[in-house]
Amino acid sequence: MNRFTDTFSEPLHCDAVKPAVYCQCVSQKQRRVTLRDIADETGLSLAAVSYAMRGLQLPLETRQRVQEVADRLGYQADPIARALASGRTGYVGVLCGSLGDLWQQGIAAALGRGLLQASRQALIVDASNDPALEASLAAQLVDQRVDALICLPIDPAAEHWRQVAERTVLVSIGDALPGVSTAAEVVFDNEATVSSALEQLARLGHRNIAVLTPATIATPDRPAEVVVHRLAAELGIRATLHTSPYELDGAHAVAREILAGADPPTAFFCLADSMAYGVYAATRELGLRVPEDLSVLGYDDNPVSGLLTPPLSSYRWPIELLVSSVVERTVRAIDEGKHSRRKVLVPIAQPRQSVGPPKSR
Amino acid sequence: MNRFTDTFSEPLHCDAVKPAVYCQCVSQKQRRVTLRDIADETGLSLAAVSYAMRGLQLPLETRQRVQEVADRLGYQADPIARALASGRTGYVGVLCGSLGDLWQQGIAAALGRGLLQASRQALIVDASNDPALEASLAAQLVDQRVDALICLPIDPAAEHWRQVAERTVLVSIGDALPGVSTAAEVVFDNEATVSSALEQLARLGHRNIAVLTPATIATPDRPAEVVVHRLAAELGIRATLHTSPYELDGAHAVAREILAGADPPTAFFCLADSMAYGVYAATRELGLRVPEDLSVLGYDDNPVSGLLTPPLSSYRWPIELLVSSVVERTVRAIDEGKHSRRKVLVPIAQPRQSVGPPKSR
DNA sequence: AAGAAGTCGTGAACCGCTTCACTGATACGT
DNA sequence: ACGTATCAGTGAAGCGGTTCACGACTTCTT
Helix, strand or coil, X not given: CHHHHHHHHHHHHHHHHCHHHHHHHHHCCCCCCCHHHHXXXXXXXXXXXXXXXXXXXXXXXXXXXXXXXXXXXXXXXXXXXXXXXXXXXXXXXXXXXXXXXXXXXXXXXXXXXXXXXXXXXXXXXXXXXXXXXXXXXXXXXXXXXXXXXXXXXXXXXXXXXXXXXXXXXEEEEECCXXXXXXXXXXXXXXXXXXXXXXXXXXXXXXXXXXXXXXXXXXXXXCHHHHHHHHHHHHHCCXXXXXXXXXXXXXXXXXXXXXXXXXXXXXXXXXXXXXXXXXXXXXXXXXXXXXXXXXXXXXXXCCHHHHHCCCXXXXXXXXHHHHHHHHHHHHHXXXXXXXXXXXXXXXXXXXXXXXXXXXXXX | CHHHHHHHHHHHHHHHHCHHHHHHHHHCCCCCCCHHHHHHHHCCCHHHHHHHHCCCCCCHHXXXXXXXXXXXXXXXXXXXXXXXXXXXXXXXXXXXXXXXCHHHHHHHHHHHHHHHHCCCEXXXXXXXXXXXXXXXXXXXXXXXXXXXXXXXXXXXXXCHHHHHHHHCEEEEEECCCCCCCCCEEEEECHHHHHXXXXXXXXXXXXXXEEEEEECCCCCCCCHHHHHHHHHHHHHCCEEEEEEECCCHHHHHHHHHHHHHCCCCCCEEEECCHHHHHHHHHHHHHHCCCCCCCCEEECCCCCCCHHHCCCCCEEEECCHHHHHHHHHHHHHHHHHHCCCCCCEEECCEEECCCCCCCCCCC
């Protein structure tokens, strides 16, 4: 009966009684076409149309008839109503630990595209490297009823991940979340990278290498140290591990200090390109040439790394592979509740001109 | 009565009849706390609680009582239900013409943060420089019921903006959308930048300047050409306008051609830093030094521009100002339906070391 | 004292879709 | 010919809020 008044009152209202209101009607955002409209038009019930639009149950002929009317009327399902009714929003949260980092921007953008193709909408959110903010944003996204949350965690060991996993599908990129029941994990094999980098440098003759790793939240164990020392021992070289901020400026200061110290290294391996930029800045300041006086190796392969003088050798992630497998696993976890096995990604070397043999002393 | 069965059937079900099902109950994502729960707890009606939670109508004492219970129960309003009922989703679409460009990434990330502060969720979407995709994504966002759409348009003159504006609040950044009733526009005064750049270069003695502008969709009028020529005439210098792709590689090729041509310019003004990188690449290839042999001036001030050799002089946008005013205007348009006047933003010069006087010939 | 004008709060409709339980009708097996 | 499946489709109950119209109870006017 509501529809009755709807349908009949409007033209009456507008043409005959008060034309002034008619203008309002026109200027208003137009009314949506709803399932009701299609139901009325086809003479079917609301439920039948709902099923038909989703290709369920009904015979092909009916589905086609409904589809046709829907097209003619320009029907677009209201995702909000659908979400409320079905319990699935179609939203997937993408919580980036630090979207300031270019590699995260790249992944986030690619995830946005990939999810869109899988008919989901990404909600990209940035924790700006603040663990407390990360926790609160995660909770906020869960409250927003995302179907899944994909994270590039700042602190994989943080408590909040466990709570998120209890409330939604949780997928982690980069690091595994220890003790959390994630639906999928695509992790970076940093150990393989460190190994490859040190080996490469050792082969060129470097015997004293500085490894710069981003200052992360303290974790129970610090695997990086162990790994670096073991590998160095195996290669018979010296490798020192230094923590440094992700950002250029911070890394610049750290690098300057290292280079000014006693027995400076002949090569840097930086676990982020942005830190390698900082090393470049330090070399410029100290009048050192890359790679003659100092070899520098990055990690991320930012698009600009190829532009520096000299172009920075680096490692890059197979982003398309990463994103497609994350999206696929996430969607499967949402739709079928199936958890996937952990997937380990090995980076691809991108040699350029910032690495060479050490100066003979 | 539904609540009755809810409350009573579950323990019965689980403990007595089939314990197996109970486990399922436990492992399930826990049930949300709803307004109903608070209503039951306080003895108030649903409507009263709804009002109270939003600080409406009711006396302070009641509101506090409700708030207290809500806190105790850990109530979080369901944004989906709220959206369906109120017609406002709290989502704001951010449609970036080409999120590959760093300046757009910066703005998008900042908008995400700013909107979050205004308790809205940004839906960031990338048209990858494809006008057709831009149109379809815009429609998709509108169908998703965003409260507003903020765009960084590829083609401001495109037809689809008009349709979007009819269906939602439309805000444009960068360019004005001719003939479209936008709720707000924060536009870049590119003319001022070009003028400033040419003046600066002319003052240093440059008499032959190449201006590189991104290849955009053909618009009815090409104001850039007119502007450049007028300004050049005023300054008594020669300035040639070249279109080039946004990306490094494309710009590289264009710059190489220009520099290899007859009567090459002594300075480049690039309307995007990424294009300036291409010019740098061309100079390296041709053995030219910056700024001694060629001055280069960029536009955007990417974070990496300061890292090049030599650091690139550029212009940057006051991003915080841009974002805060866009967010403010957008929110006002959503909440109060008020359209704002166009705001024009003038970029800030960021001088570094890529500009100098021309070599005396 | 009687009506007017608030306060505080309630019941019910509604947003647009999904989904469950169920009905009639037709086809099937024997 | 009779009971049983299967098919095509329906009615109504949600989902979790918002909002409108209205009622009971105080308080203020005059």
